[in-house]
Amino acid sequence: MNWDDLRIIAAVRDEGTYAGASARLRIDETTVGRRLGRIQRDLGVPLFEAVDGVRRPTRHCEKVLEHVGAIAGHVAEIGRIRESQPGPVGRLRIASTNSVAEELLAPRAEQFLRDNPGLTLQFLTSSENVKFSRWQADLAIRLRKPEKGDFMISKLAEVRLYFFEPAETVDAAPVVCAYPDELAAIPESQFLRARRLSAARCITDNVRVIQTLIRSHRAIGVLPEHNCAALLVDRSLRATLLDKRRDVWLLVQIHLRRDPATRLTIDWLRLCFRDLARR
Template sequence: MDWDDLRVFLELARRGSLSAAARALRLSHATVGRRLTALEAALGRTLVERRPDGYRLTDEGEAVRALAEAMDDRAQAIRRREGSGGGLSGTVRLTMTQALADRFLIPRLGPLRAAHPDLDLEIITDNRALSLARREADLAIRLARPQHGDLIGRRLATLGYGLYAAPDAPDALVGYDETLADLPEAAWLAQHGGGRRVAFRANSVLGQMAAAVAGFGAALLPCMLAEGEPGLLRLPLPGPPLTREAWLLVHRDRKDVPRVRAVIDHLTSLFERERARLEG
């Protein structure tokens, strides 16, 4: 049996579709299909049912998936040990929201590059919770405390929010679309918005800020983004201030890798220096 076949099967089981597994593995659809067929032939078992809406595991497939997950966990634990004795070179992958990356962090990474010129950074702007255990990223900045037992979290900062609008904006709101109605920001607007019309909805903070600048209404925005933005005025809040905590997460097996530690130390120092801006 080929481990690569098992790895492809495991990704298909996780993603639920051939196309999603192919994208995740950076393989063609045909290659994923061939790998799956080869694994089933080697085991003499049917592992998945091909359905119009995707792939569903058979009972045998579920059993093989459980064993493959255990194998993958151990393989990833070994991979996380890679580079633990190396110097400050190589790549560190960091994931966070696009607004935080583009408007705050990336412009402030110059000192890190100057101090460690052989260190390569890869910034992944994604709202999905990328897996640190499976090395989809080395570090993550998230607006929630860590829940996974193998993740170590450090609170970087408290983020303050304010209500911002263009000078001639109507008495309306800019908010999130329904898919993000459970976010604290959306809940705050629903509770303290006074029943005002939501004239514009977007699923990104940068989209909402652009809509506020364009005059659609008032948007609840992180102060670090909106304060000083041309065309926006800060309005009195109709309710208690909203704050959220930014956490830096790392898998405990990666925290002492020198290049990862260098980025952790830089981020910790940076967020401390910018505390007033972040708190608003």
């Protein structure tokens, strides 16, 4: 039994005929009769009787309608929840790497959610890209520009990159930290190749791993700025700002392009990266 079926009972009671209920609910008259017949079979009692060409509710129907009235009231209250919220209402899934979520979004999420009580954010963090074609996320932050796809794409930011190495020479050569071969086109990998540092002994797409090794003062590597705060003030390390920056791209499901909650969230994401640029 579902709410649409229960609405048919109320409509037939109010209009007195299947034709009247059909016009009110904007469904076929045959559908009204068929669905009402199914409800009566499920309940095992008659709901209406024909009197002078009008459908009159039976005592069983009156009992059912008491509950239908209560349900209608609850449905109306649910509908007013949106009206009670100051601003857009919605639940959005944001896909990004762990480091972007942890270092850029999470520190600013509390204030954003407090300012917008109608919004709920779900963070999907992984080094693997979500499948937009399978509706796994509503928005995604990518560090590489997708070649094609059925979504809106725009540049979110250009992130500064730093090369870190020990400030003092040590006896053993520092461990070179690099990214996997599939990331050979990113500026970080290009810089290491140009410096003839391609013989990496630590290969990972996890920037937190590279950050930890660099912090040991026995490793070298390139990191995006949002992972560098503690390293930049470490006097045992030498930091070199790279000429090239890392492009960050924002992907948005097309059907959400005019959604108020989505537009508000996009503005917030841009602000998160804009704050990074001001450091």
